[in-house]
Amino acid sequence: MSASLGTVAAQSGLTQVDGEPAPGVALRAEGLVKRFGAAVALAGVSFEVAPGEVFGLAGANGAGKTTLLKVLAGLCRPDEGWAEVAGADVATEPVRVRQLVGYMPDRFGVYESMTAGEYLSFYASCYRLPRQHAERAVTDLLALMGLAAKRDEQLNALSQGMKQRLCLARALVHDPEVLLLDEPAAGLDPRARAELRELVAALGEMGKAVVISSQILAELAEVSTSIGILHEGVMVASGNAEQLLAGSEGLEELFLSLTEREDPEGPAGPTTGGLAGEGTGEDEEGAATK
Amino acid sequence: MMAAPTATAPLGNAPASTGRARRSPTAGGASRLISSLVWNPVIAKELRLRMRGWHTALLLTGYLCVIGGVGYLGYSGIAASSSDVVQVGGTGSSLFTGLAAAVMVSVALVIPGLVAPSVSGERERGTLELLLATPLRPARIVVGKLVAALALVGFLVLACAPLFCVAYLLGGVGVREALELVAFIFVGTSCLAALSMLASVSLRRVPAATVVSYLAMLVLAAGPFTAAYVWQAVATPGSPTVTGTGGQGVLEAVSPIMGADALLNSNSACGTGGLLTPIVGNLAPPVINTCGGPSQYTTNLGPLGNWQTWEATLAIDGVVAIGALGTSVLVLTKRALP
Ligand SMILES: Nc1ncnc2c1ncn2[C@@H]1O[C@H](COP(=O)(O)OP(=O)(O)OP(=O)(O)O)[C@@H](O)[C@H]1O
Ligand SMILES: [Mg+2]
Numbered sequence: 001m002s003a004s005l006g007t008v009a010a011q012s013g014l015t016q017v018d019g020e021p022a023p024g025v026a027l028r029a030e031g032l033v034k035r036f037g038a039a040v041a042l043a044g045v046s047f048e049v050a051p052g053e054v055f056g057l058a059g060a061n062g063a064g065k066t067t068l069l070k071v072l073a074g075l076c077r078p079d080e081g082w083a084e085v086a087g088a089d090v091a092t093e094p095v096r097v098r099q100l101v102g103y104m105p106d107r108f109g110v111y112e113s114m115t116a117g118e119y120l121s122f123y124a125s126c127y128r129l130p131r132q133h134a135e136r137a138v139t140d141l142l143a144l145m146g147l148a149a150k151r152d153e154q155l156n157a158l159s160q161g162m163k164q165r166l167c168l169a170r171a172l173v174h175d176p177e178v179l180l181l182d183e184p185a186a187g188l189d190p191r192a193r194a195e196l197r198e199l200v201a202a203l204g205e206m207g208k209a210v211v212i213s214s215q216i217l218a219e220l221a222e223v224s225t226s227i228g229i230l231h232e233g234v235m236v237a238s239g240n241a242e243q244l245l246a247g248s249e250g251l252e253e254l255f256l257s258l259t260e261r262e263d264p265e266g267p268a269g270p271t272t273g274g275l276a277g278e279g280t281g282e283d284e285e286g287a288a289t290k
Numbered sequence: 291m292m293a294a295p296t297a298t299a300p301l302g303n304a305p306a307s308t309g310r311a312r313r314s315p316t317a318g319g320a321s322r323l324i325s326s327l328v329w330n331p332v333i334a335k336e337l338r339l340r341m342r343g344w345h346t347a348l349l350l351t352g353y354l355c356v357i358g359g360v361g362y363l364g365y366s367g368i369a370a371s372s373s374d375v376v377q378v379g380g381t382g383s384s385l386f387t388g389l390a391a392a393v394m395v396s397v398a399l400v401i402p403g404l405v406a407p408s409v410s411g412e413r414e415r416g417t418l419e420l421l422l423a424t425p426l427r428p429a430r431i432v433v434g435k436l437v438a439a440l441a442l443v444g445f446l447v448l449a450c451a452p453l454f455c456v457a458y459l460l461g462g463v464g465v466r467e468a469l470e471l472v473a474f475i476f477v478g479t480s481c482l483a484a485l486s487m488l489a490s491v492s493l494r495r496v497p498a499a500t501v502v503s504y505l506a507m508l509v510l511a512a513g514p515f516t517a518a519y520v521w522q523a524v525a526t527p528g529s530p531t532v533t534g535t536g537g538q539g540v541l542e543a544v545s546p547i548m549g550a551d552a553l554l555n556s557n558s559a560c561g562t563g564g565l566l567t568p569i570v571g572n573l574a575p576p577v578i579n580t581c582g583g584p585s586q587y588t589t590n591l592g593p594l595g596n597w598q599t600w601e602a603t604l605a606i607d608g609v610v611a612i613g614a615l616g617t618s619v620l621v622l623t624k625r626a627l628p
Contacts, residue, residue, distance in 0.1 A: 075423055075627065094626075103423045108416050111339060113343065126425070128329070170420070
């Protein structure tokens with residue numbers, strides 16, 4: 001990837017979402033509940049993300065991040081509550097949601113005997129991009145991800161991190177308005193992670209709404225304009241990144257204080273209660289002042 | 291290296307403007323509607339990946355060796371028993387029968403191995419979720435994979451067309467037999483493929499889906515007539531022969547083996563009803579399937595009349611295929627949105 005990734009992204013086929021932060025929200029969830037048998041993966045999650053906002057999703061293993069992103073990508077039906085992505089309801093219009101969303105799962109496989117170029121072209125055809133536009137998108141995205149030289153190489157010859165970047169390119173191939181990235185940085189080398197942060201920031205500046213989950217909290221705080229902390233299926237804190245982190249030493253400390261396991265007061269402790277209560281309000285403010 | 295921003299607008303706004311306009315059937319009329327029905331990126335992808343590996347080349351080679359061997363043995367048998375060209379004339383039907391049986395058996399053995407890994411394999415490798423995350427509907431994915439598998443089988447059948455031409459040149463077979471055989475192989479293959487697809491979408495692992503698909507093939511082939519004979523033996527002890535009438539006859543006709551036997555047997559009887567007779571009856575008179583043969587090659591389908599057994603098989607297995615296909619789509623839809 002080149003050093004000036006932001007400008008490269010801006011010049012690529014990815015479009016600017018029109019001018020000023022669009023009115024309304026790009027993504028809104030209301031009281032999402034998802035159960036797997038007796039286990040409750042999501043216990044009433046509400047939040048919203050404005051166009052141009054990068055929403056960092058933090059949470060322990062099993063907190064429900066992946067489940068939440070799947071629900072938002074139209075891949076998992078919520079048991080209760082509803083969510084809307086770019087104006088489409090995830091439960092009733094999943095096909096339209098899939099058209100508007102770029103989703104990168106936490107674990108995925110690739111067609112090993114395809115070349116990188118074929119891989120992206122195939123997904124471009126799944127989104128029904130006209131052939132010429134698809135070809136340009138593939139060229140641009142491979143360059144953006146620093147994989148231009150691998151275009152004609154079979155995927156089994158690519159490293160895991162390269163596949164990761166290719167999968168990210170795949171999520172961008174139809175130029176979605178909303179991006180849902182589930183731990184995209186896992187497995188990337190430090191340079192690629194830095195470049196990923198730059199890319200995500202650039203996507204936010206283009207006006208796209210990005211939801212990104214990560215376990216590397218320092219990096220998550222750096223890239224996010226707003227942050228949500230999931231704990232056992234509940235969004236225990238969410239809001240503008242600066243405001244949220246103002247009272248603590250960093251996201252890591254905030255995270256640890258909000259998600260203590262043995263603490264009898266647990267996530268419902270005084271600090272937490274305040275933050276959780278203000279959560280959505282701050283979120284809207286953050287979106288408005290963006 | 292980057293395209294200018296202005297030139298790239300179509301890519302960018304695809305979901306918002308181009309994408310939606312392209313999907314609207316009202317805008318472009320009938321041709322657009324047809325193209326959106328036929329459009330299926332999965333077919334091209336499946337065929338491309340299939341042709342890339344050495345598996346397909348190996349499969350084709352082995353298959354052609356088997357069919358070629360059968361053809362050679364059949365032909366040398368005919369040549370040995372006839373002293374001159376005049377005597378050889380009209381003996382093509384036995385070569386035709388041998389080749390057709392060999393093609394049917396090979397195709398039946400290939401199909402489960404071809405279809406069973408198609409969805410279960412994507413799940414196992416972790417690519418299914420990415421496919422389901424696109425706007426491709428599960429029905430399109432299932433149909434795309436089936437069409438790709440059937441196209442490969444069609445290729446296998448076409449590849450032995452030259453051998454069938456030898457049978458044709460020897461005389462004794464006509465256009466009608468060729469059409470009947472193609473229709474029968476197409477429906478039988480579709481039925482087996484749809485059952486394998488059901489296993490593929492329902493089971494998580496490729497080995498499990500493959501084993502279940504081959505079991506389904508065995509049950510489809512041998513189950514119905516075994517059950518029909520047992521039924522007959524229990525119902526009328528002492529005369530365990532299924533006559534093509536009653537429930538036993540219909541049950542028996544489910545098996546493609548019975549259908550194939552009736553199709554390829556040169557003494558096969560003509561039914562009064564049927565599928566192909568009304569369509570190609572005048573066009574191509576039967577050469578092998580002359581009327582007046584034993585009644586075990588007809589099946590009484592009640593109100594539908596007395597059909598040739600192989601046509602009954604065609605109809606019943608066609609219904610089974612459509613049922614299995616519909617169920618596969620439902621299962622995958624449920625998987626797509628749990
Ligand atoms: N398909 C499933 N069947 C049963 N339980 C599930 C399923 N998927 C998730 N869960 C449960 O839902 C909860 C949330 O899981 P999820 O994968 O969303 O967590 P996560 O925050 O992404 O964790 P990680 O950081 O490990 O990726 C967990 O308790 C998990 O056991
Ligand atoms: Mg996860």
